[in-house]
Amino acid sequence: MHLNLQHMSLAAFSTTFSTNIWMYSALRFFRGFGRALIGTCIIVLLMETVGKTCRGRVGFVAFLCFALGFLSLPAIAYITKDSSWRRIYLCTSLPGLIYSLFLYFFAYESSRWLFLQGRNEEAVAVLKKLSSATRRDYLEHIISSGNISLKHEKVKDD
Numbered sequence: 001m002h003l004n005l006q007h008m009s010l011a012a013f014s015t016t017f018s019t020n021i022w023m024y025s026a027l028r029f030f031r032g033f034g035r036a037l038i039g040t041c042i043i044v045l046l047m048e049t050v051g052k053t054c055r056g057r058v059g060f061v062a063f064l065c066f067a068l069g070f071l072s073l074p075a076i077a078y079i080t081k082d083s084s085w086r087r088i089y090l091c092t093s094l095p096g097l098i099y100s101l102f103l104y105f106f107a108y109e110s111s112r113w114l115f116l117q118g119r120n121e122e123a124v125a126v127l128k129k130l131s132s133a134t135r136r137d138y139l140e141h142i143i144s145s146g147n148i149s150l151k152h153e154k155v156k157d158d
Contacts, residue, residue: 006100008034012093016086039066048110049130 011031018024043062050058073092080087108130114123128140 006097006104008038009093009096009100012089012096016089016093045107045110048112 008031011027011034015024015027015031018027043059046058046062047055076091077088080091108126109122111123111126111130114120114126
């Protein structure tokens with residue numbers, strides 16, 4: 001996900017320096033391709049980190065932020081109306097680059113995906129990082145008591 005977000009942000013930033021319509025079109029294509037993948041990954045990671053009772057509200061806030069981002073585009077265009085189109089691309093791509101750096105340090109792999117890949121210790125480490133101190137102790141207690149198995153068993157298709 002981090003690589004995809006950085007790819008998308010760098011393609012948007014590079015659009016500022018495009019010299020012809022073919023370069024511009026190719027960079028916009030790569031940016032759009034990355035955007036579709038990021039939208040899905042972010043929602044899935046958000047839903048995995050919150051409880052069932054909060055999922056609706058968290059999804060609403062995520063889509064609200066997405067809509068507010070689109071609504072900010074006319075304001076950015078108005079502010080940069082006396083400059084070239086390249087300035088608009090620069091103003092809209094820099095937050096994405098900053099966001100990708102932010103996610104690199106603060107977003108974790110999906111614990112569910114890690115567990116399904118057999119990387120159980122990493123999955124537990126992610127759960128511990130995301131848990132409060134009380135829940136972290138509870139997680140340690142459950143794992144150490146043997147009430148939960150960290151062995152992954154493949155489900156057979158019938």
